[in-house]
Amino acid sequence: MRYLSTRGHADRKQFCEILLEGLAPDGGLYLPENYPQLDSAALTRLRGVWQSQGYAALAFEILSLYIDDIPTADLQALCAKTYTEQVFGTPHIVPLKPLQAAGAAKPELYLQALSNGPTLAFKDMAMQLLGNLFEYELARRGEELNILGATSGDTGSAAEYAMRGKKGVRVFMTSPNGRMSPFQQAQMFSLLDDNIHNIAVDGVFDDCQDIVKAVSNDLDFKRRYKIGTVNSINWARLLAQVVYYFAGYFQATQSNDQKVSFTVPSGNFGNVCAGHVARMMGLPIDRLVVATNENDVLDEFFRSGVYRVRGTADTHETSSPSMDISKASNFERFVFDLLERDGPQTKAIFGEGLSRLGFFDLSGDARFAKAATVYGFESGRSTHADRIRTIQQVFTRYGVMIDTHTADGVKVAREHLNPQVTMIVLETALPIKFAATIVEALGRQPERPAQFDGIEALPKRVQVMKADADLVKAYITQHCD
Numbered sequence: 001m002r003y004l005s006t007r008g009h010a011d012r013k014q015f016c017e018i019l020l021e022g023l024a025p026d027g028g029l030y031l032p033e034n035y036p037q038l039d040s041a042a043l044t045r046l047r048g049v050w051q052s053q054g055y056a057a058l059a060f061e062i063l064s065l066y067i068d069d070i071p072t073a074d075l076q077a078l079c080a081k082t083y084t085e086q087v088f089g090t091p092h093i094v095p096l097k098p099l100q101a102a103g104a105a106k107p108e109l110y111l112q113a114l115s116n117g118p119t120l121a122f123k124d125m126a127m128q129l130l131g132n133l134f135e136y137e138l139a140r141r142g143e144e145l146n147i148l149g150a151t152s153g154d155t156g157s158a159a160e161y162a163m164r165g166k167k168g169v170r171v172f173m174t175s176p177n178g179r180m181s182p183f184q185q186a187q188m189f190s191l192l193d194d195n196i197h198n199i200a201v202d203g204v205f206d207d208c209q210d211i212v213k214a215v216s217n218d219l220d221f222k223r224r225y226k227i228g229t230v231n232s233i234n235w236a237r238l239l240a241q242v243v244y245y246f247a248g249y250f251q252a253t254q255s256n257d258q259k260v261s262f263t264v265p266s267g268n269f270g271n272v273c274a275g276h277v278a279r280m281m282g283l284p285i286d287r288l289v290v291a292t293n294e295n296d297v298l299d300e301f302f303r304s305g306v307y308r309v310r311g312t313a314d315t316h317e318t319s320s321p322s323m324d325i326s327k328a329s330n331f332e333r334f335v336f337d338l339l340e341r342d343g344p345q346t347k348a349i350f351g352e353g354l355s356r357l358g359f360f361d362l363s364g365d366a367r368f369a370k371a372a373t374v375y376g377f378e379s380g381r382s383t384h385a386d387r388i389r390t391i392q393q394v395f396t397r398y399g400v401m402i403d404t405h406t407a408d409g410v411k412v413a414r415e416h417l418n419p420q421v422t423m424i425v426l427e428t429a430l431p432i433k434f435a436a437t438i439v440e441a442l443g444r445q446p447e448r449p450a451q452f453d454g455i456e457a458l459p460k461r462v463q464v465m466k467a468d469a470d471l472v473k474a475y476i477t478q479h480c481d
């Protein structure tokens with residue numbers, strides 16, 4: 001398997017070459033040259049693998065279709081080491097939970113639990129694998145990597161929990177001082193591993209992102225200190241997420257003649273893009289429903305054909321904060337497929353076009369209609385009031401407590417139900433991470449998994465710093481010897 005750039009660059013690369021890279025040299029995103037096709041016999045075989053050997057074995061089967069530069073036994077071992085009951089809290093790793101009222105003939109829909117990993121959000125599904133892949137590949141090359149990131153919550157803690165104790169990797173994670181929830185702060189700052197560095201910046205999330213950009217733009221520093229990232233455009237993260245669409249499908253169906261639909265709470269379009277890849281491989285997915293919050297860049301596109309990025313001032317701070325985005329950094333991958341893989345056109349609209357105009361408009365392009373008709377995409381949006389109401393309804397009707405992001409998914413899924421097709425909503429976080437909104441909706445505290453009892457009282461390690469890229473550079477220099 002070779003990988004190409006969505007912006008038409010002539011290079012073709014192997015999996016391990018792009019594993020540690022971010023963007024392609026022309027600013028595009030990497031995609032496989034083709035999507036391996038699974039016919040019904042192949043799906044039946046994978047169903048058997050899932051049923052008899054479980055998630056890690058299924059992950060190996062899917063990954064090995066896209067990775068041919070890691071020996072089979074090593075890839076198998078990496079999957080087995082990653083997807084364990086010990087790390088993900090359940091032997092099924094991503095179990096389905098029916099939302100079914102007492103006395104009802106069948107569930108209204110299913111939740112697929114993706115948030116039983118170490119940080120209680122779905123980003124663990126991919127990040128845990130990435131940690132093991134990085135450690136493996138860096139050892140093979142005899143190299144080191146310093147991951148520099150900015151987080152307002154989920155991504156940073158998922159990265160730290162994935163990289164803690166890994167050889168060859170250090171993490172320097174900036175976050176806005178005092179602005180994360182107490183639970184999130186406790187989760188991150190209580191990590192005392194030598195290779196994990198929390199930097200609380202006096203400022204807001206944008207200040208953290210600016211620092212990361214400034215450091216990365218210092219090419220000399222970047223090379224000398226081997227600065228890398230783990231952001232959501234990384235192909236390996238996306239690939240890891242493809243696996244749970246298969247696991248969800250196999251749990252919800254008995255035969256490959258049945259279809260299911262997925263509703264996906266979306267921000268950067270990483271999670272649902274993995275669903276698109278699974279569907280392109282032949283997984284019988286009917287609809288892929290994109291659910292946004294008030295930051296509805298994606299819903300606007302699927303309704304109108306216009307993709308309009310938002311300015312900082314137009315980006316809302318919401319009660320589903322992990323979906324608060326101004327542009328969807330993975331969206332270019334889908335648009336490249338929608339435009340029949342026309343690299344130059346993708347480059348024109350995402351490159352110069354977007355930075356000059358702030359939008360592109362495909363409403364007049366005949367291919368836009370295919371987003372729904374050929375690729376199965378639908379969309380909807382949810383607001384704070386919807387979120388509160390949905391959390392209340394799901395709790396009273398089904399006795400199930402859902403988090404704010406999952407609530408956006410359930411709200412939108414309900415607008416796209418089809419009695420003939422099972423609907424699966426991806427549960428992207430547990431309620432405990434967003435306790436304040438749960439209290440607002442239900443008047444009570446969410447349950448806390450036992451391993452998090454008392455984390456607020458644990459010793460913390462964090463370096464508070466002025467919002468200044470030079471200070472962050474000096475800190476990195478000091479801690480790399």
Ligand SMILES: *Cc1c(COP(=O)(O)O)cnc(C)c1O
Pocket residue numbers: 121122123154155232265266267268269270271272322323405428429
């Ligand atoms: C990151 C995140 C999302 C959005 O996922 P994308 O891949 O960016 O679309 C949704 N919910 C939660 C809880 C998240 O952490």
